[in-house]
Amino acid sequence: MPMRDSDLERVRALPWFSVASESTFRDVTAGAFLQRFPAGATLLLEGDRVDFLYVLLDGLVQLEGSWNDKDTILAVLRPVSTFILAAVVLDADALMSAQTIERSDILMISGEALRRSMQADPVFGFAVAQELSGCYRGLVRAIKNQKLRGGVERLANYLITQKMRHGGVETFTLPHEKRVLASLLGMTPENLSRAFATLSDYGVIVNGPEVTIARPVVLERLAKPTPLIDNHQPITSELTSKAERERWPVASAASG
Amino acid sequence: MPMRDSDLERVRALPWFSVASESTFRDVTAGAFLQRFPAGATLLLEGDRVDFLYVLLDGLVQLEGSWNDKDTILAVLRPVSTFILAAVVLDADALMSAQTIERSDILMISGEALRRSMQADPVFGFAVAQELSGCYRGLVRAIKNQKLRGGVERLANYLITQKMRHGGVETFTLPHEKRVLASLLGMTPENLSRAFATLSDYGVIVNGPEVTIARPVVLERLAKPTPLIDNHQPITSELTSKAERERWPVASAASG
DNA sequence: CGGCGAATTGACGGACGTCAACTGCTGTGG
């Protein structure tokens, strides 16, 4: 598939690509190609050898892990995000599967070229290390979320985070199907329904994918959000070149 | 506290320090100092600003997270390990607390100097990125372990991993108190006891801190270990300079 | 010898998964 200049520019705008020199950027993207996948396409299976860094330019992708006939969604990515960066840096097998949720445009960058450029351009290498650090911290948050909170608490905090990401408005629409959300939060769809029902006592009104938080203070008293677990940064644009560009597993980058 | 040359050599032997040039190594360790802490000392609290990279040279350290009067142990580190690397790279707050379990010798390296050296020595910077990648993948494994397996299964796999780490012998001794293990595995001490009791049907014999796996095949049929979650690498020495030096949260390095 | 904390065991309750039935929406084909 032909690669448009506009696509390359969107990659260039990623914080950790924007610091790369022009020649580094050319080297990294030299052998890259763009591919379009339909909804439900499997991009990668757990255990697969990873030869490319994936950059989601359009669409929606989920990362999942499985064991013993069970599986769980570890992250849902929206554009522009990269994934399986860690596996590429180590030239190792993937620990997660990747699957498109919607039709998606994905740029595939040679892992070999990435590793070479990291060692050639120290500023670029450092930027990648920062990206990896942010991803690591996202997972630390995820584990604390999982081990320390119950299902209702995880949902309550998820909703507060979503509200923040939408600029603080009281009504917003869920970014994906409820069954996806359930798996992401580590529960069954049935239990997610019941958790929503529980939260109706705290001013949470659900109408299909529309959620409105009628009494934010009451909900927060239940959820007890904290910056040490929840990342409330608005994701208005992916261009934020703040040094600490930490993100949550949801709608974020993921090292892989 | 005076720093011995032998301590510096142990740091130098860490895989991601061993690739650094002599001058880079001198720069990074220039302002470093060694500190001895008693058992139970708090090294770092969640939310603290992190100014130093910590290198555990002797002793035992636990990393924990807390929320709403509950806390959980995220990792137990043994020498030689570094921790809070990710926070140092981003110059950010710590997401985990750190506490000594035993009396510990800890080398503290200037975060400022580390970041400077990463950008000055691209090979060193790449090695740090590899270290971060390994830590990231350790957390991916931990989340899959937590979300996909039940308590008994987590314990069974933990025991198999320990057996592997001890070279495959059928009897070994647990590396820390059972209450620490319980928290690490995401359960209460009471439930850990019951999980051990359950595993007695599968040939697991417990005698204080001594565990013997009498029927490995039976236990494995229950545990269903997989390289996509469990890291069975023996940790005979920290010197293994394999590119993929992934480690598990237990007895490992942790980015922070 | 006495006390403290770790570990174990039992009883109980709450949180969560499973199974099943039912609703409502959507897309398909007669």
Next chain:
DNA sequence: CCACAGCAGTTGACGTCCGTCAATTCGCCG
């Protein structure tokens, strides 16, 4: 255009897993 199949979501009943509380034992250290 409507009938119907299929799937997401919800709700209820039930069982299991796990956390909590309490009592007891054991070993260690003062």
